[in-house]
Structure formats: C-alpha cells, structure tokens
Amino acid sequence: MSERVDAGRRRFLTVALAGGALLVGLRLAGAQTTDVPPELLGDDLTDLGPFVRIERDNRIVIGARGCEIGQGVMTALPMLIAEELDVDWNQVRVIQLPYGYVDTDKGPSNRYGEQGAGGSTSIPEGWKDLRQAGATARWLLVQAAAREWNLPAEQLRTEAGQVIAPDGRRLTYGALARSAAAIAPPDQPVALKTPDRFRLIGKPTRVADARDIVTGRSRFGIDAYAANALVAVIARCPHLDGTLVSYDDAETRKVAGVKDVIPIPGPKPDAPLDGVLAAGVAVLADSTWAALKGRELLKVQWKEGPWAKESTAALAAAANELLDKGEGGVVVRADGDLAKARKQARQVVEARYEMPFLAHATMEPPGALVEINQDSARLVASLQDPEAASMLVARLTGIARRNVDVRMTRAGGGFGRRLKNDYVAEAVLVAKAAGKPVKLMWTREDDLAHDFYRPFGVHALTATLDRKKRITGWAHRCAATPRVYRDAGATERPVYSGCLEPDDFPAGLVANLDKTFFGLTSGMPRGAWRAPLHTFHAFAVQSFIDEVAVASKQDAVELRLGLLGEPRRIPYRGHGGPFFDTGRLANVLRLCAERIGWGKPRTDGHGLGIACHFTFGGYAAHAFEVSVEGSELRIHRAVCVVDVGRVVNPLGVEAQMMGGTLDGVSAALHLAVTVKDGQVQQRNFPDYPLLRMAQAPRAVEVQIVESTEEPSGAGEMGVPSAAPALANAIYAATTVRVRKLPLMPELMRML
Amino acid sequence: MARSTEHPAEPAPGKRPPAPLALTINGKPYFHDGDPAMPLLWFLRDVLRLTGTKYGCGIGACGACTVLIDGKAARACVTPMQAAATRKVTTIEGLETHELHPVQQAWIEEDVAQCGYCQAGQIVAAVDLLQRKPRPNDEDIAALGNLCRCGTYPRIRRAILRAAELMHGEKK
Numbered sequence: 001m002s003e004r005v006d007a008g009r010r011r012f013l014t015v016a017l018a019g020g021a022l023l024v025g026l027r028l029a030g031a032q033t034t035d036v037p038p039e040l041l042g043d044d045l046t047d048l049g050p051f052v053r054i055e056r057d058n059r060i061v062i063g064a065r066g067c068e069i070g071q072g073v074m075t076a077l078p079m080l081i082a083e084e085l086d087v088d089w090n091q092v093r094v095i096q097l098p099y100g101y102v103d104t105d106k107g108p109s110n111r112y113g114e115q116g117a118g119g120s121t122s123i124p125e126g127w128k129d130l131r132q133a134g135a136t137a138r139w140l141l142v143q144a145a146a147r148e149w150n151l152p153a154e155q156l157r158t159e160a161g162q163v164i165a166p167d168g169r170r171l172t173y174g175a176l177a178r179s180a181a182a183i184a185p186p187d188q189p190v191a192l193k194t195p196d197r198f199r200l201i202g203k204p205t206r207v208a209d210a211r212d213i214v215t216g217r218s219r220f221g222i223d224a225y226a227a228n229a230l231v232a233v234i235a236r237c238p239h240l241d242g243t244l245v246s247y248d249d250a251e252t253r254k255v256a257g258v259k260d261v262i263p264i265p266g267p268k269p270d271a272p273l274d275g276v277l278a279a280g281v282a283v284l285a286d287s288t289w290a291a292l293k294g295r296e297l298l299k300v301q302w303k304e305g306p307w308a309k310e311s312t313a314a315l316a317a318a319a320n321e322l323l324d325k326g327e328g329g330v331v332v333r334a335d336g337d338l339a340k341a342r343k344q345a346r347q348v349v350e351a352r353y354e355m356p357f358l359a360h361a362t363m364e365p366p367g368a369l370v371e372i373n374q375d376s377a378r379l380v381a382s383l384q385d386p387e388a389a390s391m392l393v394a395r396l397t398g399i400a401r402r403n404v405d406v407r408m409t410r411a412g413g414g415f416g417r418r419l420k421n422d423y424v425a426e427a428v429l430v431a432k433a434a435g436k437p438v439k440l441m442w443t444r445e446d447d448l449a450h451d452f453y454r455p456f457g458v459h460a461l462t463a464t465l466d467r468k469k470r471i472t473g474w475a476h477r478c479a480a481t482p483r484v485y486r487d488a489g490a491t492e493r494p495v496y497s498g499c500l501e502p503d504d505f506p507a508g509l510v511a512n513l514d515k516t517f518f519g520l521t522s523g524m525p526r527g528a529w530r531a532p533l534h535t536f537h538a539f540a541v542q543s544f545i546d547e548v549a550v551a552s553k554q555d556a557v558e559l560r561l562g563l564l565g566e567p568r569r570i571p572y573r574g575h576g577g578p579f580f581d582t583g584r585l586a587n588v589l590r591l592c593a594e595r596i597g598w599g600k601p602r603t604d605g606h607g608l609g610i611a612c613h614f615t616f617g618g619y620a621a622h623a624f625e626v627s628v629e630g631s632e633l634r635i636h637r638a639v640c641v642v643d644v645g646r647v648v649n650p651l652g653v654e655a656q657m658m659g660g661t662l663d664g665v666s667a668a669l670h671l672a673v674t675v676k677d678g679q680v681q682q683r684n685f686p687d688y689p690l691l692r693m694a695q696a697p698r699a700v701e702v703q704i705v706e707s708t709e710e711p712s713g714a715g716e717m718g719v720p721s722a723a724p725a726l727a728n729a730i731y732a733a734t735t736v737r738v739r740k741l742p743l744m745p746e747l748m749r750m751l
Numbered sequence: 752m753a754r755s756t757e758h759p760a761e762p763a764p765g766k767r768p769p770a771p772l773a774l775t776i777n778g779k780p781y782f783h784d785g786d787p788a789m790p791l792l793w794f795l796r797d798v799l800r801l802t803g804t805k806y807g808c809g810i811g812a813c814g815a816c817t818v819l820i821d822g823k824a825a826r827a828c829v830t831p832m833q834a835a836a837t838r839k840v841t842t843i844e845g846l847e848t849h850e851l852h853p854v855q856q857a858w859i860e861e862d863v864a865q866c867g868y869c870q871a872g873q874i875v876a877a878v879d880l881l882q883r884k885p886r887p888n889d890e891d892i893a894a895l896g897n898l899c900r901c902g903t904y905p906r907i908r909r910a911i912l913r914a915a916e917l918m919h920g921e922k923k
Contacts, residue, residue, distance in 0.1 A: 070866030070901045206862040213867035214855040214874060216803015216843030220867075223802035231797070256786070287797045289789040363807055363815060363868040363900045412805070412868025413900050444808040651862050655906070659865055662902025685812040685898065694893040696904045 050097075050111065051081055051130070052137045058161050058174035060087045063097040064208070065130075067117040067384050069414030070659070071715040072652035075208040077126045079648055083200040084134030084192060086158040087173070094208040099386035099406035108401060110387070115408075117384040118419050118528065119575055120616045120713030123648055127711055131192050137180075139190045144180035145171050195646070195708065204651035209410070221382030221409045222441070224369040229437035230259055232430045233291040234280040235298050236450055240523035240678045241269045241305030244279045251297035252283055257290030261298070262433045264426065267486075269306055273525055274488030275396070275429075277422040277450050282430045288441055307523030307678040312456065315520055315675075316354060319458035319479035322518040323352070329477065329516035330495055333502040336512035338464075341473030345464035349551045353461070353540040354740040355480075356672035358454035358529050361688055364412020365442040366423035370431045376403040377428075382411030384418035392421050396428045415663075416528035420452050448688055449680045452527025453673055455481045455499055457520070459540035464512070469552045471563065473512035476500065476541065481522040483533065495519050498526075498533045501574045505541060505614065508570040509563045509582070524675055530663065531716035534615045535723070539668070539741065542611035542724030547737065556728070557593045557610060561586055576617035576712070584619045584643050584705075585612055591703060592621035592641040606636060607733025611725035617712030618644040619705075622661060622725035624697075628734050631748055635665070635697040635726075642702070642717055645709035653714045658700040660718020666691030668723035669744045759800030772836035776801070777845030783832045791835045792816045792827035795842060803843035803871045807898070814897030817872035817879075818842050824879035843871035846878065854878050857914035865901035873897045877911050886915060 053061035062081050066073030078094045100112035114125045138158055145163035146153040148171065155166050162170045173180075195201075212218040237244060249261040266279030281300055285291035322328075342348060368381040370393070377399050383389055386406045394401045411418060423440060431438035457480025464473035483498020496517035507513055529535065545563075549556035567583020589612040593599070596608055605627055612621035625637040640657045647653050670689045674681045682688045723741065730747060731737050740746045762779040771782035776799065783794055790809075795801040795818070804827055807815030811826035818827045819841040846852040851859075854877050864870045876897050884891050892908050899907070 068866075072865070206859065207864050207867075210859045210862065210864055211851075213864045213870055214843075214851070214858045215847050216801070216871045218867055219802070220805075222806065223796075225800065287785075287789075287793060289786065289793040289797070293786075361900060363813070363866065363898065364805070365807075410867060413866045415900075441806075444810075444813075655862065655865055655903070658905055659902035662904060663900070666900075666902065684810055685808050686810075690898050690900055691902070691904075692898060693895055693904045693907065696902070698889065698908060699905045 051133050052085060054173050054177040056174045056177070058091065058172040060085070060092045060161060060173070062092055062094055063112070064094050065097045065100070065112040065115050066122050067115065067386065067408050067411060067414070067418070068096070069117050069384060069411040069418065071117065071122070071414075071656060072207070072649060073117065073122045074410070075205055076123060076649045076652050077130055078208065079200050079205060080126045080130040081134035083198060084131045085138050087161040089200055089205060091161055096408060096410070099390055099408065101390055101401050101404070101406070103402050115386055117414055118416070120618070120715045120717065123711045123713045124617070132189055135190045135192050136185060139186055140180040140183050141173050141176045143183045144176040147179065148176070201648050202646070202650065205649045206651060218410050220364050220412050221369070221380060222364055222367050222412070224380035224409065225439065226369055226371055226437045229369060229371070229439045230284040230286065230434060231288045231291045232282045232284045232427070232438045232440045233288070233295050233443065234264065234282045234426060234440070234446070235295050235300055236278040236280040236446065237266060237302045238449060238679045239302055239304045240307040240310065240675075241266070242279065242678070243303045243305065244281065245301040245303050247281050247301065248299040249281075251299070252294040255285070255290055255294040255297065257287050258283060258285045258294040260284040260434055261294075262430055264429055271486065272488040273422070273486045274392075275422065275425040277525060280426070282426075284430065284434055284438065291441070292443070304678060305523065310523055310678045311676045312356070312674040315456055315481065315522060316458065318520055319518070320352070322479040322520070323458060323460045323477055326477070329518045332496050332500050332515035332517050333507055334514050335507070335510075336473070338473045338475055338512040338514045341464045341512040344466070345472060346467045347465040347552060349463045349465070349548045351461055351544055351547050351739060353459045353543060355455075355457050355459070355536055355539065356674070356741055357456045357524060358667055358671055359448050359451045359673045359682065359688060360413075360415045360417035360529060361448065361690060362411070362413030362415060362417050365444060365447040366417065367439070367441050368424045368427035369437070369439045370424070370427040371437040372397055372399070372428070372431050375399060376405065378405040378407070379424060380407040380409060381424060382418060383408050383421070384411070384414045384416070385421065389421045389424050392424055393428055396425060397432065415530040416532065417451065419528055444684045448673070448682045448684065451673075452525045454529035454532070455483050455526050455536060456522070456524070457481065457499060457536065459537060461540060461544040463544070463548045465548070465552055469554055471506070471510055471548065474506055474510040475514040477514070477516045477518070478537065479518040479520055480536075481520045481524060481526060483526050483528070485526045498528070499536055501533055501537070503572045503574060503577070503580065504537065505585070506563050508580075509565065523678065531615050531719045534613060534716070534720035535664070535667070538611070538613040538720035539723045539727070542613065542721060543727050543739065546609070546611075546724070546728040546731065550731070555599065557589060557598055560589055560612065576615065580614050581619070585614055588612060588619045588621040588641040588643050588705060591705070592623045592639055595639045595641065595701065595703060596623035596625060596637065598623065605733065607729045607731065609725045609727065609729025609732055611721040611728060613721040615717045615720050618642065618714060618717035620657070620717045620721050622721040624726050624729040626726070626729040626733050628730065628747070628751070633669070633730065633744065633747070638665070638697040638700045640700055640702050640718060640722075641705065642714070643705035643707055644714045644717060645707050645711040647704055648711060650704060653704055654702045656714040657702040657718040660716065661700045661722045662691055662696055664719040664722025665696070665726060668726055668741055669695065670742050672742050760798050772832050774835050774837060775839045777840070777842060785832075787833040788831045790828050791818070791830040791832060791840065794832055795827060801842050801844050805868055805871060807869065807872075813869070814876060815869050815872045817875040817897065819875060819879060822882065824876050843875055846874070852878065853917035854881065854910070854914040857910040857917055861906050861910040861913055863903050863906040863910050865903055869897060869899045873899065873907055877907070877914065880911065881915055881918060885918065887911060
C-alpha cells in the first residue's frame with residue numbers, strides 16, 4: 001500500500017508496507033508511486049530499497065544513497081536518518097542503495113534525491129532532506145503507538161528504537177512497523193530535533209561497513225562479475241585525438257580464451273568529450289589475463305592527432321609569453337585602480353608559480369560491468385555521477401532510462417575521476433558490438449594515459465605595498481589550459497572557471513585588485529581533481545602571501561590576519577557561497593599557528609610554514625614543521641585546523657582532513673603528468689609516485705573547530721592549503737623558494 | 752583456462768586434470784590447468800572470485816594485491832601461477848578463522864579505511880610485518896611500501912601498533 005503527502009519542499013513521502021517492513025523514502029513531486037523492489041520482499045538484505053527498513057525484531061536497515069568514494073557518506077548520511085529516527089546506531093545496518101531513477105509527470109526524477117559525489121555537497125544536501133526522512137518515519141511510529149495505547153502522540157517520546165509512554169510502557173519500532181505503515185504520513189514537514197537533543201550527530205562513528213572492508217568482502221566496481229560476461233581491455237590511441245588507421249589481430253586471436261576483437265571510434269576533435277575518451281581496439285576474452293595477453297599481441301597503427309606537437313615545455317613557454325605580453329586576457333575581477341596603486345607603491349613584489357597537470361590515479365582504476373538486453377540494461381561500477389551514467393547508457397543503447405539499472409558499489413577512490421563516465425561509454429559500446437555482457441578492465445597504464453587531468457598553468461602574482469607595508473594592490477594573472485574544455489552541453493561557463501575564482505582571497509580585502517585569465521590551447525582532456533580549482537590556485541596565492549611577508553619583513557600570519565580584518569561576511573559568488581566569512585578563516589589560521597608553535601624562536605634548523613584557504617563553504621589552515629637534510633625532506637609535524645560548520649561524524653571529518661592533507665602533500669612532492677609529442681609520458685606508479693608511508697608525516701594533527709553553523713561537507717577542504725604550507729615550511733628551513741610543482745625535483749634542482 | 756562465470760570455482764580435491772599446477776589457497780586445494788604464466792591475482796579473482804585481493808598496478812608497485820605465500824607477503828600481480836604452485840596461499844578472505852584476525856580487529860577499531868580499496872593489501876602486509884617483528888618500531892612500519900591514495904597512513908600506523916598489543920594480549 002502507498003500514501004502520498006506534500007512534505008513541504010516539493011517532495012513527497014512514500015510509505016509502503018512490504019513483508020512487515022516499514023519503508024520510507026523521499027521522492028520528487030509528481031512521482032508515481034513506485035513498487036517496492038522485489039528483492040526487498042524476501043529476507044535478502046544484501047539487496048536494496050528506500051531509506052528506512054524496520055524488521056520485526058527491531059533491526060533497522062538504513063539505505064545509503066551516496067556514492068562512497070572514501071569520503072564517508074556510507075556512514076554519515078545514514079547517521080542523519082538514524083538521528084531523527086531515534087535509533088541506536090548499533091541496531092542499524094547500512095546498505096548501499098542503487099541509483100533511484102523514476103519517471104514522473106514532470107520528467108525524470110530520483111526517488112532518493114541527490115546521489116552524486118562532487119563538490120563536498122553530500123552532507124549539506126542530506127542535512128536538508130535525510131533528517132526529514134528519519135523524522136517522518138519516527139512520527140509514523142509514534143502515531144502508531146498513540147493509537148495502540150489510545151494516548152495523545154504529544155505525550156509519547158522515543159529512545160533507541162522504542163516508543164515510550166508516560167507510565168513507562170514501551171513498544172519497539174519493530175512491533176509498531178506494520179501499523180505505522182498504514183498511517184497517512186504528515187501533511188507538514190515534521191519538526192526536527194534541536195541540536196541539544198542529538199545523540200548521534202557529532203559523535204565519533206566508525207565506518208559502517210568496516211568489517212566487510214577488512215575481511216575482503218566489500219564489493220567494488222571491479223569485483224562485479226556476471227554470467228557469460230567477457231572481460232574487455234582496450235588498446236587506446238596514445239596520441240591526443242589521434243585515430244585508428246588499422247590493426248592486425250591475427251596473433252591476438254590465437255591466444256587461448258580470446259573471443260573477439262572490436263574497434264572503437266574515438267571522439268571527433270572539437271566534439272564534446274561525452275562518450276569515450278580515445279579511439280581504441282577492444283580485446284574480449286574469457287579472463288582478464290587472456291584479454292591482457294591478447295592486447296599485447298595486437299599490432300595497431302595509430303595516426304597522430306592535431307596535438308602532435310603539444311608538450312609541457314611548450315605549454316609553459318606559451319603561458320609565460322602570454323603573461324609577459326599581458327594582452328587578450330579575460331578579466332575575472334577588477335576592483336579600484338591597480339595601475340595607480342603600483343605607481344604609488346613603496347614596494348612591489350612579483351612571482352610566478354607553475355602547476356602541472358595531475359592525474360587522479362584512483363587506487364581502483366576505472367572499469368564497468370555492462371549487460372544490455374532487448375529492453376533493459378544493467379550497469380555495475382564505481383561511480384561518482386550515477387545520473388549522468390544512466391543518461392549515457394540510455395543515449396548509447398536507446399533503452400528508456402527507467403529500464404537502465406545503475407548499481408553503485410564502494411568505489412576505490414574518486415577524486416573527481418568518476419565524475420566522467422567515459423569508461424561506462426566504452427563498456428556499453430563494446431557490449432553492444434559483442435552482443436554479450438562486458439566487464440571492462442582498465443590497467444594502471446590505461447588510467448594514467450587517459451584521464452581528465454587537473455589543468456596545467458602558470459600564475460603570475462603581483463602585490464603592491466605602501467610605506468606602512470600594507471598591501472594596496474593585488475594582481476593575479478593566470479595562464480592555463482582552461483578546465484572548461486569540450487564539456488557536453490556546456491552551459492555558458494566562463495573560460496576561467498575551474499582555474500581562477502573571482503572572489504577568492506584576497507578579493508574584497510584589497511582595494512585595488514586585478515584578476516585576469518589567459519587560456520592556453522591544449523588537447524589534454526581536463527576535469528575536476530579533488531577540490532578542483534582550489535588546489536590549482538591556492539598554492540600560488542598562499543605561497544605568494546608568504547613571499548610578500550618575507551619581502552616586506554612581516555609576520556606571515558599577521559599579514560594574513562591583517563588582510564582578513566574584522567570578522568565579517570563578504571560576498572562570494574563561487575561554490576560554497578554566497579558568503580565568505582573572514583572571521584572563520586582568521587580563526588582556523590590563528591588556531592593553526594598556535595598549535596604548530598608559530599613565532600617561537602627555533603634552534604633546530606627546522607622550518608615552519610603555514611597557509612589557509614576557503615573551499616566550498618569550509619575553512620582550513622595547514623602548518624608544517626620540516627627539515628631538509630641532503631636530498632631528504634623530513635616532515636616532523638603536520639597540523640590541519642578546519643571549520644566545516646556543525647560536524648556530523650568527527651571521526652569521518654578527521655579522516656578527511658588527515659587524508660586531504662596527505663593527498664595535498666603527495667601531489668605537491670612528486671606528482672606531475674607531462675605531455676610530449678601529444679602523448680602523456682607517465683605509465684605507472686614508478687613515474688607517478690604517490691606518497692608512501694615512509695615519506696608521510698607520522699601523524700596529521702587535526703583540530704576541528706566546534707561550530708553551530710550549517711555543515712559544509714568535508715571531502716575537499718583538507719587539500720588546498722596543504723601544498724603551500726609545505727612549500728612555505730621548506731622556504732623557512734632552507735631559504736629556497738619552490739615556485740614550481742612538484743616540489744621535490746624542483747627543490748633538488750635549486751638546493 | 753580461467754572462465755568467466757557467475758559463480759566462483761569450487762575446490763576440486765581429487766579432480767585432477769592432466770599435469771595441472773596444484774596449490775593451496777586458504778587451506779583448500781586447487782588446480783590450475785591454464786597458462787602457467789598467468790599471475791596468481793587473476794586466478795584468485797577471475798577463477799575463485801576471491802575479490803578481496805585487488806588489482807592496482809600489475810607491476811608489484813602498489814601492494815593492493817598483497818597475499819601471503821607460505822606465510823610471507825608477496826605481490827599476487829607479479830607471481831605467476833607456476834611460482835605459486837605447491838605453495839600455501841593466504842588471502843584477505845583467509846585471515847579470519849572463527850574470529851577476526853587481530854590486525855583486522857585493530858583496523859576496525861582505529862577506523863582506518865576510507866575508500867577501502869588498498870586496505871586488504873595493507874592488512875596482509877601488516878600481518879606479515881607482525882610475524883617478522885612482533886614489536887615493530889616506526890621505521891619497521893614506515894618500510895611498508897603499500898600505497899594508499901586516501902592518505903590513511905597515520906591510522907595504519909596506529910592500527911599496527913594496536914594489533915601488536917592485541918596479539919600480545921595487552922588489549923581487549
């Protein structure tokens with residue numbers, strides 16, 4: 001049975017009774033009542049349903065709607081529901097939900113709400129609707145108990161999965177589930193708990209499915225198999241936008257287990273990169289090993305594309321030339337009169353910083369299992385954007401989206417790589433051509449050579465100071481391969497978006513400001529890399545402010561605090577806005593300085609460096625204590641102070657900050673993707689050396705600011721200020737200023 | 752030859768194809784009559800569906816595929832079946848007996864995992880370390896070369912020290 005009700009925010013609530021289980025889910029207005037997935041009717045708990053399921057024995061199953069890429073949504077989102085449902089976390093079992101597509105009168109919708117992973121939005125989104133889902137389920141259970149006892153609902157309270165009467169009588173949710181499901185849901189959003197009544201939100205909570213992870217039972221995308229599926233690996237064109245001329249598969253087909261060889265056309269130059277990323281030849285076999293061996297024996301002739309001359313060296317030269325000439329840039333933001341400030345300046349400081357392309361190198365490479373039937377299709381993969389994946393499968397197969405079953409798994413890292421579904425497109429095309437289910441495997445070599453890379457660019461910064469050493473003018477000119485590149489259905493995004501943010505620090509804090517962007521032409525595919533643009537420009541801004549402090553003999557913390565000024569909110573148009581709170585950034589900076597022991601004289605030759613940044617509504621500061629001995633950089637201490645508003649799971653936020661810090665350190669020390677003759681040069685981990693334990697600091701001291709502000713999410717804030725804080729610390733230890741990433745090769749060159 | 756089917760292969764004691772390679776995996780006997788050069792990783796995953804052992808690089812550089820061979824840590828992605836023959840292989844699935852291995856227990860208690868993908872390899876590497884060095888120091892732990900892209904290293908350190916304590920009966 002089903003009931004519908006207007007729950008306020010153009011959302012409806014579905015309650016369905018299925019096998020004694022109360023199922024509560026949200027869906028968008030106008031959705032038809034959907035059937036309970038058949039797998040939920042049985043005892044098979046490994047399959048999926050809406051958000052809340054209450055078993056007769058009072059076990060609670062909560063559906064996790066997000067894409068778990070390591071950011072902790074499998075734990076934190078169900079916590080939001082469990083809090084308002086008022087159940088003990090240890091009676092809760094969490095299951096992963098599939099993508100919840102539904103057709104409605106108003107078009108495509110999703111019965112679970114927002115399911116993608118990007119921009120650190122899962123918690124802010126869930127804060128709005130998932131608590132309401134939990135509260136509504138609780139409301140129904142209380143109504144059921146009220147009827148049972150013939151008492152007004154207002155007199156009842158709940159605790160740990162039970163409804164309690166004033167006289168102490170108790171009924172478990174399990175006993176009430178059936179009758180609760182028969183009650184019409186409320187016609188108004190029900191009241192949420194006030195924070196003083198939170199029992200779970202704010203409490204350190206371990207990863208919900210940790211036991212599956214440590215026993216090897218977790219299923220990632222790569223772990224999905226299907227009857228009759230062939231394993232496919234693809235030899236892809238190594239030339240950017242190159243083409244397939246011919247191939248000889250005679251030797252390949254002799255490999256035992258190889259079943260088929262299928263060519264795949266690449267994207268047309270200049271066409272949107274909304275399908276496959278490169279031309280290729282797929283080898284299909286009955287095992288991964290046979291497919292890999294078969295691919296090795298392929299003889300393929302590729303034709304270079306239009307980018308055959310592209311190289312990182314040429315890009316760097318072009319960037320510097322554009323910045324030297326200073327003509328033809330796009331004005332990102334211009335305040336006051338910088339030329340005048342420059343004329344009147346007592347001191348002018350200038351520096352340039354070079355940022356490399358970065359690959360995502362998720363530990364689990366891309367891949368997908370795709371089954372295409374007459375009128376339906378199934379996709380199992382590690383995803384970040386299941387909605388786009390659903391649309392893509394529908395577009396490539398002609399199958400209606402309601403018949404495209406998209407199953408997300410735990411993903412072996414995301415970092416933005418899986419916001420693109422090129423590997424899904426490949427698997428679909430191969431499966432269509434083969435007429436069989438296909439399990440597409442990518443090797444690490446495939447992954448590093450075919451990615452949507454974090455942009456390459458050079459930042460040129462200028463600061464003008466008056467006689468009181470105050471910063472009167474600030475120029476940030478950036479020449480980069482625009483992040484906006486062959487995006488499908490590109491909505492008028494400005495060319496600088498993803499490289500230079502108009503309102504980022506110190507915009508609004510310096511009277512005369514000039515931010516200008518120069519686009520570099522490049523055939524390298526570009527995409528979002530964890531905290532996308534912020535890792536790209538915060539290194540330059542936060543290194544430069546340190547340089548200004550050194551050049552003008554000021555304290556680097558005081559200089560920043562002086563710029564931030566009185567705590568206040570200033571407008572911020574980018575993601576994480578509409579405001580940037582100078583007081584919150586100053587606060588994390590101050591706490592971070594205190595924690596690392598900033599300003600105390602040192603005699604051990606160690607250097608301290610600090611940086612801070614605002615990312616997607618969260619405020620973070622980093623500080624490092626380092627020493628350099630010979631060719632060895634030692635990170636003695638790493639501190640990260642963060643304010644992400646109210647914290648849902650402190651253990652999760654700490655993990656994100658620890659991991660984000662090390663991710664920032666990892667990329668800063670050693671990582672760069674370079675291009676030469678229109679081909680990516682990196683092949684595998686030896687030439688894309690992620691941080692290992694021996695190079696990592698023993699601990700990251702994470703300090704989380706207590707806050708009652710709305711939560712901002714936490715997946716990305718821990719990255720941007722790590723690299724500049726590290727570079728600043730290296731300067732303090734060595735007086736060598738590294739202005740080009742990755743740090744280590746540059747530092748060794750300069751020492 | 753390895754076959755892609757829905758279900759994992761059953762242990763096959765007594766069913767001996769001509770001159771197959773024999774090996775023991777998590778205490779059970781298996782035979783392999785396919786390419787002797789096939790890495791153990793693909794036998795575990797494609798044939799036995801022991802998918803806890805992960806692919807990360809295929810060249811023994813990242814450690815996601817770490818298993819124990821005759822009790823010692825080895826990279827399954829660069830161990831041909833020929834080399835695994837006659838050996839005893841333990842995978843992440845085989846660590847747990849009637850209860851979690853102390854290393855697994857410590858991993859849960861220290862809340863190590865983020866994406867979780869590399870953790871099976873990390874855990875197996877830690878089991879190997881604790882067998883060699885029941886009281887590992889910082890350098891011993893730092894010498895573990897398994898990659899983690901999420902940056903869980905500090906919690907891995909804590910978990911290994913906790914596991915050492917659990918194994919010495921110092922913590923419950």
